[in-house]
Amino acid sequence: MGPVVTVLLGFVLGAMVGAALALVLAWGHRARVRMAEPPPVVDPEVPEVLDAFRQPVVVAGPHDELLYANAPARTIGLVRGTRIGIAEVLEAVRAARRTGEGADREVMLGAADDAPSRQLQVRIRPLAREAVLVVGDDRSALIRVDESKRDLVANISHELKTPVGALQVLAETVQEAADEPEAVRHFAGRMLVESTRLGELVQQIIELGRLQSDDPLGDAAPVDIDEIVQTAAGRAREACQARRISFSIAGDEGLRVIGDRHQLRVALSNLVENAISYSDPGARVAVTVRDVDEDGDRWVDIAVTDNGIGIGEEDQERIFERFYRVDYARSRENGGTGLGLSIVKHVAVAHGGGIRLWSRPGRGSTFTMRLPALVDPVEHNDGTGHDDMVGRGDGAGRREEVA
Incomplete structure (x- = not known):
């Protein structure tokens, strides 16, 4: 190997070593920069605090990654997978990170034909180390x-x-x-x-x-279902006698619920009055009370049944709307206002229950109001140690002719 070749090889090797050394030094410098400015993280205490918020809350990192998102943010659609799911909000987050200035946005969610629209007010605020805070406020309920x-x-x-x-x-x-x-x-x-x-x-x-x-559960008290049924029967007696309608009470006795006595009286009386009004003379109306155990949950079902004119399928979906009447002429004749069933549904839902309807034209209708049962565990006196439930009806099969 000649002297010239040796010099050239030494020059090439020296250049390669120098380049490698430069790369190592540059990597070390970047590593020191990263160590000096770590990526943003969320302190362990922050999720515990933000999880208590009902509003959707998101913290986005410098690359739009999610550092934190609470359950409402995912439920409402503000977050999809590992990213912010609303393009308009994502663009505002990037702008806030770039400019260091916050912004407020009004966005619509779920505006498709098969989903109710939601109006979300979103506040975007930049944080340290290029993180961005997003807080939403669902104003749909107020609207x-x-x-x-x-x-x-x-x-x-x-x-x-x-x-x-x-x-x-x-x-x-x-x-x-x-x-x-x-x-x-x-x-x-x-x-x-x-x-x-x-x-x-x-x-x-x-x-x-x-x-x-009013919130019926804000000042709730135990309510005796037997008393509610007897009150509705007393109010219906005169109308039943005038129209020659037989009225009876059947089912379980001794059941109780928690709620507002006045509201429950109004709801059941409305169901009974409706059944009488839409039945022909000589028809039958019955109130049946049942203690229901469904998947470990205890309910009280109060069913009002008639063999009157019935309700068509096209009307059943709207029957609980305010002022909706199936037979307007008959409703006017009987003094109906179209508010009775709307009140029933409101009372049932406000008490944590619901209302169901079965009906066929010409065969009658059954409206069933379901309410959460009031149950108190007490020990049997027979020494078995098993729990029983106060409020379980022991009068199954009873029947009482009222009118």
Whole structure:
């Protein structure tokens, strides 16, 4: 190997070693920079605090990765997988990281035809080390309440116009027929019917407003279902006798629930009155109370059954809407307001239960109000040590003819 080749090889090897040394030094410098400025992390205490928030909360890292996301953020759709799931919010997060300035956004979620829309107010705030905080506020419930109030006011205005207009026309007719006693008596009777209907409508509107503003479980107390059923039966007795309708009570006795006694009386009375109103003379109406154990949960089912005109499938989906009437002419004849079943559903749901309907045209209907049973574990006196439940009906199969 000649001297020139030796010099060239030495030069090449020296350059390679120098380059490798430079790379090592550069890597060491970057490593020291990373050690000096670690990537953002979320302190262990932070999730414990933020998990208590009902609002969706997200902390995004410098590469849009999720450092933290609570359950509401995933439930509502603010987070999808490992990234922020709303393009508009993600763009605002990147802008906040880039500019160091926060932003507020109003975004719509679930606006598809098969899903209710949600309006989400989102606050984006930059944090240290390029992390970004995102806090959402679901305003959908407030918007629905406002819409419901507007609809209720519109419905009330429409419903009140009918009896008020009828009273005005009847009053004018009576005035014109002042010299005809028979006509005056006839139209005065019609005025009495319309004024009674108007009073009932106003009373149920007040009742619905009170139910929507009260929390039945806020000041809850044990309620005896037997007492609720007997009260509804007492109110129905006169109407049953007038229409020759047989009314009976059957099922379990001694059951209790927790809630508001007045609301439950109103709900059951509405179901019974509906059954009587939509049954022909000579029909049967029955209230059946059952103690139900379903998957370890205890319920009280109160069913009101009639063999009246029944309800078609097309009407069953809307029957619990405010002011909805299956047979408008018959409802007006019986003084129905279209609010009774809406009140029943509101009471049942507010008590943690629900309402079910079975009906066939010409065969009758069964409305079943389900409420959580009040149960108290007590020890048997027979020394077995097994638990029994206070409130379990021991009168299965009882039957009481009321009217």
